[in-house]
Amino acid sequence: MDNSDLASLSKHVQTLITKYPDINAVWLNAGIQYSYSFADPINGSKHTDEAIIREITVNLTAHTILARHFVPFLLTQKFETVLMLTSSGIAYLPLSQFPVYGATKAATHHLCCAMRDQLADTNVRVLELATPYVATDLDKEHKEASKGAPPPMPLEEYTDKVFEILDGSEAKELKEVGVGFAQMGVGKWREAFGPVLEGIGSKA
Numbered sequence: 079m080d081n082s083d084l085a086s087l088s089k090h091v092q093t094l095i096t097k098y099p100d101i102n103a104v105w106l107n108a109g110i111q112y113s114y115s116f117a118d119p120i121n122g123s124k125h126t127d128e129a130i131i132r133e134i135t136v137n138l139t140a141h142t143i144l145a146r147h148f149v150p151f152l153l154t155q156k157f158e159t160v161l162m163l164t165s166s167g168i169a170y171l172p173l174s175q176f177p178v179y180g181a182t183k184a185a186t187h188h189l190c191c192a193m194r195d196q197l198a199d200t201n202v203r204v205l206e207l208a209t210p211y212v213a214t215d216l217d218k219e220h221k222e223a224s225k226g227a228p229p230p231m232p233l234e235e236y237t238d239k240v241f242e243i244l245d246g247s248e249a250k251e252l253k254e255v256g257v258g259f260a261q262m263g264v265g266k267w268r269e270a271f272g273p274v275l276e277g278i279g280s281k282a
């Protein structure tokens with residue numbers, strides 16, 4: 079399914095939950111990444127209005143709508159469930175090569191925190207998969223934008239690390255599943271704002 083077809087999303091959710099009524103985990107992972115500059119000229123740039131709308135729609139709006147339609151279903155399950163969204167290390171450390179992408183990932187982090195607090199006393203756990211630079215097709219059109227960055231982590235190494243964390247003894251307490259550079263961002267953010275959130279009674 080193309081998640082940028084926003085009007086069709088609720089129907090897709092209905093089809094899925096009808097076909098698989100025992101779903102206990104939903105992972106919203108789709109994402110695209112563009113690299114462009116606000117200094118680019120209006121004409122002849124990849125930085126079109128359509129590109130901006132598509133990047134925000136695929137990375138953020140679609141996941142927000144999908145979460146809205148999945149959560150009430152997960153709440154009716156008689157067992158523990160998980161809603162996981164994929165963010166990025168760039169949610170915590172903005173990289174100007176990916177201005178709109180980074181904004182969608184920072185917003186995903188915020189959305190996860192807000193939903194986690196709202197659902198804290200329910201059977202729905204909200205997890206954020208905070209991913210570092212991994213060797214996938216995400217940046218195949220603009221590899222040069224990542225020049226100077228440490229090389230991407232091989233995909234298999236990354237998935238092994240994620241499962242190590244998910245299978246670990248602390249898994250029940252997890253809020254973010256961070257690996258490598260992304261875990262550094264998560265750790266610093268939690269260290270700075272964790273006590274503030276606790277102070278205001280938030281379980282974000």
Ligand SMILES: NC(=O)c1ccc[n+]([C@@H]2O[C@H](COP(=O)([O-])OP(=O)(O)OC[C@H]3O[C@@H](n4cnc5c(N)ncnc54)[C@H](OP(=O)(O)O)[C@@H]3O)[C@@H](O)[C@H]2O)c1
Pocket residue numbers: 079080081082107108109110111136164165166167209210211212213214215216217230
């Ligand atoms: N790789 C990295 O360095 C990195 C770092 C941080 C975060 N992430 C995040 O990890 C997630 C997965 O990306 P990836 O690295 O695996 O990149 P990828 O190899 O390019 O995969 C992107 C995934 O998103 C799906 N997708 C893209 N546009 C879609 C749309 N309009 N509707 C539905 N599905 C769509 C693709 O589905 P199809 O295969 O059907 O096209 C594919 O499964 C993304 O959210 C990305 O932002 C990646």
